[in-house]
Amino acid sequence: MKKITTLSLVAASLLSAAQVELQPVGVEATVISDVAHKAQTSADVAQALSDAIPSIDMSRRSGIANDVYIRGQKRDNISVEVDGTKVCGACPNRMDPPVSHIVANQIESIEVIEGPFDVENFGTLSGGIKITTKKPSAEEQGEINLGFGSFGYKKFGASASGGTERVRVSATVSTETSDQYRDGDGNTLAEQLQNYVTANPTANARNYQTKYKDEPAYTKKSAMAKAYIKTFENQELRLSITANRSDDILYANTPMDARYDDSNIYSVEYNIDNISDTYKNINLQYYHSDVDHPMDTMYRNAAMMMGKYKTNQLQTSMDGIKLKNEFNIANHKLVIGLDGSKRMWQGENFDTNTTTGIESNFNVSLTHTETTNKAIFVKLDKSYGAFDVEIGARYDSTEVRPDDVTKASQDYSAFNANIITAYNIDKGHKIFLNIGQASRVPDARELYLGSSGNDQLDQVTNQEVDLGYEAKTSKYKVKAKAFYSMLNNYIYLRPQGTTPESYKFVNLDATVYGAELSASVYMGDAWSLDMGAAYKVGEKNSPAANESKNLADMSPLNGNIALNYEYANNSTATLEARASQKWDTFDAAVGEQEIDAWSILNAKVKHAVNKKFDITVGVNNIFDETYAVSNTYVDLTLLTAQTADVMLLNEPGRYIYTNLDFKF
Numbered sequence: 001m002k003k004i005t006t007l008s009l010v011a012a013s014l015l016s017a018a019q020v021e022l023q024p025v026g027v028e029a030t031v032i033s034d035v036a037h038k039a040q041t042s043a044d045v046a047q048a049l050s051d052a053i054p055s056i057d058m059s060r061r062s063g064i065a066n067d068v069y070i071r072g073q074k075r076d077n078i079s080v081e082v083d084g085t086k087v088c089g090a091c092p093n094r095m096d097p098p099v100s101h102i103v104a105n106q107i108e109s110i111e112v113i114e115g116p117f118d119v120e121n122f123g124t125l126s127g128g129i130k131i132t133t134k135k136p137s138a139e140e141q142g143e144i145n146l147g148f149g150s151f152g153y154k155k156f157g158a159s160a161s162g163g164t165e166r167v168r169v170s171a172t173v174s175t176e177t178s179d180q181y182r183d184g185d186g187n188t189l190a191e192q193l194q195n196y197v198t199a200n201p202t203a204n205a206r207n208y209q210t211k212y213k214d215e216p217a218y219t220k221k222s223a224m225a226k227a228y229i230k231t232f233e234n235q236e237l238r239l240s241i242t243a244n245r246s247d248d249i250l251y252a253n254t255p256m257d258a259r260y261d262d263s264n265i266y267s268v269e270y271n272i273d274n275i276s277d278t279y280k281n282i283n284l285q286y287y288h289s290d291v292d293h294p295m296d297t298m299y300r301n302a303a304m305m306m307g308k309y310k311t312n313q314l315q316t317s318m319d320g321i322k323l324k325n326e327f328n329i330a331n332h333k334l335v336i337g338l339d340g341s342k343r344m345w346q347g348e349n350f351d352t353n354t355t356t357g358i359e360s361n362f363n364v365s366l367t368h369t370e371t372t373n374k375a376i377f378v379k380l381d382k383s384y385g386a387f388d389v390e391i392g393a394r395y396d397s398t399e400v401r402p403d404d405v406t407k408a409s410q411d412y413s414a415f416n417a418n419i420i421t422a423y424n425i426d427k428g429h430k431i432f433l434n435i436g437q438a439s440r441v442p443d444a445r446e447l448y449l450g451s452s453g454n455d456q457l458d459q460v461t462n463q464e465v466d467l468g469y470e471a472k473t474s475k476y477k478v479k480a481k482a483f484y485s486m487l488n489n490y491i492y493l494r495p496q497g498t499t500p501e502s503y504k505f506v507n508l509d510a511t512v513y514g515a516e517l518s519a520s521v522y523m524g525d526a527w528s529l530d531m532g533a534a535y536k537v538g539e540k541n542s543p544a545a546n547e548s549k550n551l552a553d554m555s556p557l558n559g560n561i562a563l564n565y566e567y568a569n570n571s572t573a574t575l576e577a578r579a580s581q582k583w584d585t586f587d588a589a590v591g592e593q594e595i596d597a598w599s600i601l602n603a604k605v606k607h608a609v610n611k612k613f614d615i616t617v618g619v620n621n622i623f624d625e626t627y628a629v630s631n632t633y634v635d636l637t638l639l640t641a642q643t644a645d646v647m648l649l650n651e652p653g654r655y656i657y658t659n660l661d662f663k664f
Contacts, residue, residue, distance in 0.1 A: 054534035070127030116438030136170035149657035152179035183650035184626030200641030598627035
């Protein structure tokens with residue numbers, strides 16, 4: 001890896017205001033607005049989130065379909081919903097994380113909840129992501145977006161909307177493709193793997209066959225359609241469908257590649273406003289999402305050596321219904337709701353003969369499992385002069401039922417609650433204190449998958465305190481936050497012996513704490529400076545003998561600082577530095593390793609030619625640095641060889657891009 005000097009991280013990790021404007025929704029949430037226009041380098045939602053919010057890190061999986069962490073928490077520890085629809089991935093190895101089943105072209109805004117402060121959704125243990133897609137309008141309007149970048153990147157997106165006072169419809173389509181990106185050393189994904197195999201010949205079976213080493217990195221297509229129908233006064237029927245199709249996605253530091261990844265999201269919603277002076281709203285929604293995800297070894301040397309390749313095909317679906325009632329009682333906002341869902345998850349292994357194409361040796365890789373949740377929740381919101389308070393509570397009853405009779409079924413119940421408070425010192429300054437508790441149940445992978453599954457796992461409970469300060473004036477805005485999270489029965493993949501097969505999911509108690517800072521300084525009418533920082537520590541409360549106390553997935557102090565110049569109406573130039581300290585606090589027993597410090601420089605100009613046409617030109621990683629942001633915790637199955645570290649995947653090197661946005 002190239003030697004790089006770490007930037008002094010007095011401030012780091014918010015994108016400039018010119019790229020992503022962050023708006024506080026409440027003291028516990030942040031919204032990224034106008035995502036469709038702000039995601040310039042790709043349609044990958046994980047990239048947009050990690051660029052925008054200090055507390056979010058990205059897990060690099062490939063050129064697309066990357067995952068996110070909130071304060072070091074990922075997988076089921078954070079919930080993801082799209083327009084109220086809970087979305088799950090099918091791959092146990094996170095090749096298709098929930099945020100990958102929607103593309104930036106379709107999104108209007110994203111609300112990010114940090115901590116256990118959302119009682120409306122099942123499983124918001126340590127954070128949540130709520131994606132709102134574009135709504136149809138009665139006015140006829142449309143937009144076309146073209147994107148081009150290094151490494152053969154091409155993106156096309158189009159949307160149209162229109163209708164009448166009674167019926168509004170919209171449609172959005174997107175297609176995106178890219179060759180393999182090159183890191184700062186000039187290596188493609190396949191060449192990064194080749195370098196690892198050269199140093200570790202025992203991993204040769206995982207290497208790409210010569211004829212596949214120049215395959216494109218991925219192809220991704222997505223479409224969304226909506227119809228809002230006014231049935232009666234103050235009543236509306238809302239219909240939505242989203243289809244995502246991704247093909248031939250390369251995962252260079254993973255034993256398999258994704259042959260395809262198909263997902264569908266359906267929603268039927270009925271909304272009634274202003275029923276009476278007291279009864280303000282009732283909303284009933286049914287939703288369904290499903291994912292079909294086969295991953296295989298067809299491109300790898302193992303297929304050529306054995307005359308067959310192995311496929312692991314995973315499928316998941318989620319059906320849910322939610323009823324929300326909103327009341328205004330003596331200036332108290334009261335929300336009472338019912339929430340129910342059923343998730344199915346299953347997997348099957350089989351072999352395919354490379355000559356005949358005949359499939360054989362079918363085996364269950366993940367037993368068909370249904371997780372059924374029923375819940376009731378309530379929220380009360382009220383301001384008392386300068387003091388704002390919101391109180392929420394939720395009760396969950398959950399059943400987990402596997403088809404395999406040798407596996408134990410489980411029943412869980414939990415009471416979750418939070419109190420969110422803010423004291424407004426004056427119009428521009430406030431302090432806030434949030435206290436919350438939330439739980440989430442183990443998923444089918446943690447309970448039943450292979451030798452790592454543990455069907456005796458307890459549910460995880462997070463008890464957390466957040467304390468912060470926010471200031472806004474005409475010259476600056478600052479938001480600082482500290483948090484302390486106590487994770488009881490935290491689910492952790494831990495070695496139970498000396499062999500790789502000995503890893504097993506267990507419950508342990510852990511603590512995560514840290515601080516986040518973001519700030520903007522306005523230097524006259526044209527110049528502004530945006531900055532931020534995020535730091536966290538994760539520790540096991542009672543580590544085993546000779547075991548590190550460090551918790552996996554806790555990235556070091558990192559962030560950015562951006563200088564913006566607005567030279568005309570809606571035209572801005574931005575110079576941004578991003579950096580991270582060395583990742584030298586990690587858990588080696590679960591496969592993590594030290595990662596070098598890094599710093600990169602990005603630049604972007606967005607020019608408004610007129611009200612209907614914008615052009616954006618940018619360069620990321622100007623000095624072509626070689627660096628990695630994702631560590632190698634064994635809860636992901638990554639490439640490893642005897643007596644060698646797990647293969648790290650480097651980030652893209654110098655990336656030049658342009659976007660053309662047309663409105664009509």
